[in-house]
Amino acid sequence: MDLGQVFTKGIVADYMVSLFTLNKDAIVLDPCFGEGAFLSSLKKLKKYSAVGYEIDSDLFSKTKKNYPQYTLKNADFLQASSRKKYDGIIMNPPYVRHEKINELAELGVCKDVLNSNEIFKGLPSTANLYMYFIIKAVSLLKRNGEMIVIFPGSWLQAKNGDGFSSALHKDCSVERQIHISGDVFEASALVDVLILKLRKDGKNRVAEPEFIKLNNGVLETYENKNEAIEINFNEPFSSISKVRRGLTTGCNGMFINPSFSRREGHTRPIISSPKQIAGFSTKGAVSDELLVIDPNKLKDTDVTSFIANWEKRILADGKPETLVKKIKDQKEWYRLNLFDCHGIIFSYFVRNDMKFIYNDTDNVIRDNFYVLYPAIDKWVCFALLNNLYTFYQLECVGKKYGAGLLKIQRYDIENLHFPNIKTFSDADIDELKKLGKKLAKTSDRKIIDDITHVLSHYSDVSYEKISAEYNDIVKNRLENV
Ligand SMILES: C[S@@+](CC[C@H](N)C(=O)[O-])C[C@H]1O[C@@H](n2cnc3c(N)ncnc32)[C@H](O)[C@@H]1O
Numbered sequence: 467m468d469l470g471q472v473f474t475k476g477i478v479a480d481y482m483v484s485l486f487t488l489n490k491d492a493i494v495l496d497p498c499f500g501e502g503a504f505l506s507s508l509k510k511l512k513k514y515s516a517v518g519y520e521i522d523s524d525l526f527s528k529t530k531k532n533y534p535q536y537t538l539k540n541a542d543f544l545q546a547s548s549r550k551k552y553d554g555i556i557m558n559p560p561y562v563r564h565e566k567i568n569e570l571a572e573l574g575v576c577k578d579v580l581n582s583n584e585i586f587k588g589l590p591s592t593a594n595l596y597m598y599f600i601i602k603a604v605s606l607l608k609r610n611g612e613m614i615v616i617f618p619g620s621w622l623q624a625k626n627g628d629g630f631s632s633a634l635h636k637d638c639s640v641e642r643q644i645h646i647s648g649d650v651f652e653a654s655a656l657v658d659v660l661i662l663k664l665r666k667d668g669k670n671r672v673a674e675p676e677f678i679k680l681n682n683g684v685l686e687t688y689e690n691k692n693e694a695i696e697i698n699f700n701e702p703f704s705s706i707s708k709v710r711r712g713l714t715t716g717c718n719g720m721f722i723n724p725s726f727s728r729r730e731g732h733t734r735p736i737i738s739s740p741k742q743i744a745g746f747s748t749k750g751a752v753s754d755e756l757l758v759i760d761p762n763k764l765k766d767t768d769v770t771s772f773i774a775n776w777e778k779r780i781l782a783d784g785k786p787e788t789l790v791k792k793i794k795d796q797k798e799w800y801r802l803n804l805f806d807c808h809g810i811i812f813s814y815f816v817r818n819d820m821k822f823i824y825n826d827t828d829n830v831i832r833d834n835f836y837v838l839y840p841a842i843d844k845w846v847c848f849a850l851l852n853n854l855y856t857f858y859q860l861e862c863v864g865k866k867y868g869a870g871l872l873k874i875q876r877y878d879i880e881n882l883h884f885p886n887i888k889t890f891s892d893a894d895i896d897e898l899k900k901l902g903k904k905l906a907k908t909s910d911r912k913i914i915d916d917i918t919h920v921l922s923h924y925s926d927v928s929y930e931k932i933s934a935e936y937n938d939i940v941k942n943r944l945e946n947v
Pocket residue numbers: 469470471472473474475496497498499500501502503504519520521522525541542543544557558559560561575
């Protein structure tokens with residue numbers, strides 16, 4: 467069961483508590499205190515009294531012992547009474563995806579119960595558990611009360627984030643908006659994190675962003691020089707391509723590099739990892755084997771016993787759930803729904819160099835990649851993807867993890883913007899085709915600059931500017947580890 471247990475580091479908790487400007491006798495609520503990071507900071511401050519909730523009984527018992535002076539409850543905060551209101555609320559809400567919420571049913575948390583509560587009516591059905599927490603917390607705040615909350619900055623950019631962020635701003639002003647980088651959570655590598663101080667004043671003012679960094683155990687403020695520049699491209703991604711996630715097997719242990727003899731005819735090559743591709747094309751890439759069972763060869767005893775063993779194992783383990791369900795519902799549960807993977811592929815995670823890769827081999831592509839299907843000339847499309855204007859947009863929106871890792875969601879790709887190629891000269895279109903083709907063939911990264919040069923004829927942002935901004939943002943990501 468996933469309760470979203472990611473704990474706040476002590477130094478960050480102390481900082482957050484210091485943002486309160488409440489009266490000495492104020493009552494502060496922590497709706498999900500976990501190991502008590504905020505309770506510990508409040509105790510040191512010796513100013514306010516505190517009330518807390520924690521649904522996990524083990525964690526509750528362990529933490530409660532250290533805070534006899536506070537009113538701590540082992541209960542579901544989302545069903546807590548809404549009569550009592552608080553002067554201050556401080557929290558790090560649990561991040562639990564909407565598909566996983568019903569798995570908490572044994573603790574009394576499920577979507578039906580949540581959605582029967584009037585206050586959650588404005589939330590989309592795909593809302594993450596943290597959104598319910600924030601809405602409920604705002605509802606428990608006294609007029610003019612203060613709420614300090616920490617969460618990954620990318621949450622606000624989530625596709626279903628719009629309704630959430632308007633709900634957040636409806637009753638509250640954002641008094642402080644603090645972007646904090648470094649490892650701010652225990653045992654989590656997420657580095658792009660936001661602390662908001664909200665005030666329930668019925669206005670909706672939003673303060674200018676501030677930036678702090680956790681560096682070797684010290685919090686330092688800094689000026690953010692990486693304020694995103696505006697790229698005046700207006701054509702949506704849908705005008706040049708479609709995108710989907712690569713193949714999900716549901717059980718890689720069974721489907722990738724299956725271990726039975728006489729596999730011929732029962733496998734196809736699959737590219738599983740960006741490490742298997744050297745350049746900008748999948749030609750010559752190393753591949754794994756994907757189990758693709760040929761129903762005409764099922765008499766082959768090796769494959770039938772392999773399937774039977776996995777069936778037994780999956781049913782005994784009760785997971786992966788999708789396969790358990792398939793085994794119960796379908797005769798040919800072991801057959802994957804393959805689809806065309808010819809096109810352009812892009813890794814879900816970016817480390818150092820960003821790249822869109824041309825795939826015209828018969829390799830299947832795994833879900834570590836997105837597969838893009840050009841709707842315009844494939845080489846023009848390839849060039850429109852492989853240049854600094856596009857890379858810069860992705861750098862700005864990707865979710866940053868430790869070790870310089872950048873995670874790109876499908877909607878990040880769908881939200882890219884491009885210049886209108888109908889306004890391009892024939893010579894430039896020919897040049898883009900030539901450059902795209904050459905990039906796939908030679909994998910020479912200098913060609914990315916050449917493409918960027920061509921596109922700069924159609925942008926207000928010069929080649930020099932985009933190149934400098936892009937280098938800065940990448941440097942910042944790789945240094946900020
Ligand atoms: C992200 S952790 C934060 C814990 C702590 N406040 C901190 O910052 O270190 C979220 C906590 O919420 C608890 N939790 C999850 N669902 C809950 C619920 N419905 N009611 C109360 N607590 C819940 C989890 O067990 C977890 O300890």
